[in-house]
Amino acid sequence: MTKNNEVLHPVWRELLAGLPASGLVTLIGGGGKTSLMYYLVAGLKAAGTVAFAATTAKLFMQEGAGHRTVLVGSLAEFRRAVGELRSCPAMVTVARGLVDGAQRKLAGLAPEWLDTLAGECPAIRFIVEGDGSAGLPLKGHLPHDPVVPAATRLLIPVIGAEAVGQPLAACCVHRPARAAELTGAAEGEIITADTVAKLLLHPKGYLHNCPPEARVVPLINKAEGAAMRTAEDLAATVLAARHPAVGGVVVGSIRRQEFSFIRK
Template sequence: MALAEPLGVGPGVTSVVGSGGKTSLLAALARELPGTVVLTTTTHILPFAGVPLLVSPSADEVAAALATSRVVCVGSYGEKNKLVAPELGIDALASLADHVLVEADGARRLPLKAHAAWEPVIPPCTARTILVLGALGLGRPVAEKVHRPEIFCELADCKPEDVATPELVARAANAEGLGDVALVNQADAAAGAARELEALLAIPALVGSVQTGWARRL
């Protein structure tokens, strides 16, 4: 498996945090993993294209949907047609499907981010937490490419106008200490910077591209 195996994704609950490709990674893992899969969130997501959507379902409704479709998306309706955390609960979903894939924070479509005190929202039953970092944010000003730049600057000891170098991004990520494994995504477009960041991270890390379906240690 091009992404799941190197990232150590097994049965149970996998939470994805960070920025620069979380939603795309969830969709790719859902296609790749064997068995039944529930896509969901503890914050908010948009429905996944081509995936049956269950809004505030019962456990029986989820089981019935998984009997006819290997992958389903489960949530509750929030503002602007976004999905928020399911009423059923992540533990209950984990008892119904082989895999539950959780988007556990938001990044406003920016490639890099720092986390506020209330995020990410990682379910206690999570077996694997993947930290995603977008290589396309490297070499650009922090204020331009980082979600929550003021928190990032505190962690990395830099200014908003400074360039987001691999050293600064690693400093912030290492200070937060999130994830069991990191994926430096978008490496097809920024291979050199992605490799630099991978080498500086304190947790096991890979570089790769969700878009083209690969992840490996370099």
């Protein structure tokens, strides 16, 4: 495992290189999703690939040097912005507008716009955040989410390793009642690797709205120190379910830029 602030780790280079030209990457879940989005965009740009961050959900605006946010109100405006900013050195995030001007929270794009642009601009990579998790490592999805564009060919559910061993409660699960409903666990019960795997692979959970052509590669994040064993055990539990769309699991740390790929 090597760390480099400008070059993507080989695990992500291989996964992204295997995508079809017009395929989107959509990130869902919690425990580091936004950080992963910007890490992937930065690495792609450093390698000479035109890449944009985008969202179909609510997202806090990134501000400061090196970040630029573009708000578009129509497909035509989105198309124009992508054409004008494809050479922009900054990290560009495209969204539909502001949800809350005081909090600088962005509203998501229509997924159909992303499908259209992905088809029209196969040389461009769009890394899309497809849901929110209130900053928590695990989530119970409702029928309206995640919002995954149909052109998604790599779906990355992100889970924070620290969820295992914690209670299935609002302290570490976004919508714990829904997570309990989907897994058959009781609210307040201690979360196990089996609990997480059931939620991750449930067709109405993380994989709700997953396009049939998409490859699913979960990331178990924050696998640092003692949490590494927890993350590896969780990866083994997920792979043991032998879900046809899941060919492997990434275990690692976005903060440290250290990753390993555990194959089925």
